[in-house]
Amino acid sequence: MSDSLDRIFIHPLTASQVLLAALTLTLASSLYCVIYTTLAGRGEPLVEGIIWAGLNIVPWLICFEIAKRLGSWPMQLGILVVFATGMSFLDTLISSSTIMFELTRRLPGAFIIAGMLALSWILKRFVSDRAVAKKLVSTNELPLLVDQIGWVVAAGNYVELHGSGPPILHRMSISAMESLLSAHDFIRVHRSVLVRRQTIKDLTGNILTLNNGQTFKVGNRYRWALQ
Structure with missing residues (x-):
């Protein structure tokens, strides 16, 4: 397995790595929003793009990193629900929309994080199975069972x-x-x-x-x- 996959999906990032990833995602998302709205004929200030990324991208990154540190699926799903609900509630305070509408809007992000956690679990099993297989092959090379x-x-x-x-x-x-x-x-x-x-x-x-x-x-x- 490549080091990049290992860092992203298996081992939790350090605090400095999380901060760097958050800044990178925020900048990339902000630039995307500015370019998209400019091409659509309604230019958007960079600050608004940063705020959007801070409310819609960075929390999911933090959620994924916390979930990676938890030991079981129920706990991971629980933190996913907490983040989705908390983000939706915050949205209702900012936009005066209903909680159900905001929860529905957060579903795609929640499904993406759930898929990433499932992939993380699969990769962990793959790495574990390969390590066990390698050890079994090695022991088969001994002159005794x-x-x-x-x-x-x-x-x-x-x-x-x-x-x-x-x-x-x-x-x-x-x-x-x-x-x-x-x-x-x-x-x-x-x-x-x-x-x-x-x-x-x-x-x-x-x-x-x-x-x-x-x-x-x-x-x-x-x-x-x-x-």
């Missing part, structure tokens, strides 16, 4: 994979193996040791005991993960 590995010990530029049989030497750093196996519930208990969480039987002091009787000394920096 992940379920056959009980613990891993660093051995220079290699790691020893321990299971039910004799250990198998595999060329990979312990850090790379940790990244690979973290999704399969392996945790690091020492700078040179990874163990499967389900195989842990007991932790006494700094000594970790596995179900098969194998023991390891737990590093102080890794002890918190075992609490």
Whole structure:
């Protein structure tokens, strides 16, 4: 996925990025309004274009950014309704129109934001599925199935994979193996040791005991993960 799509649809913008986007949209919308009304024979001052953009474009940008930070569809739809209603109510104070008319006028913008949120959800799932698929492909390159590995010990530029049989030497750093196996519930208990969480039987002091009787000394920096 391109960085631009990632910034727009997945990760929330920073405050400075939101401000820059708001200024850019306001300027672009204002220029469009001025050019359109001029070509239509009824020139519109730039200030009116800025006010129009401030009331009709920027609030939707803020709504979308807030919605991206919320964790569920109900909350996202809720903030969408709040913004649409609030903007419509503000319009009634400015133009003395009815709330129903203004709500109807806001529907296209609300549908656009809802579509953008749906696209954001789809892209998040796509990125997540690709990451999982990549990790699964990587684990398939190991000489043992992940379920056959009980613990891993660093051995220079290699790691020893321990299971039910004799250990198998595999060329990979312990850090790379940790990244690979973290999704399969392996945790690091020492700078040179990874163990499967389900195989842990007991932790006494700094000594970790596995179900098969194998023991390891737990590093102080890794002890918190075992609490």
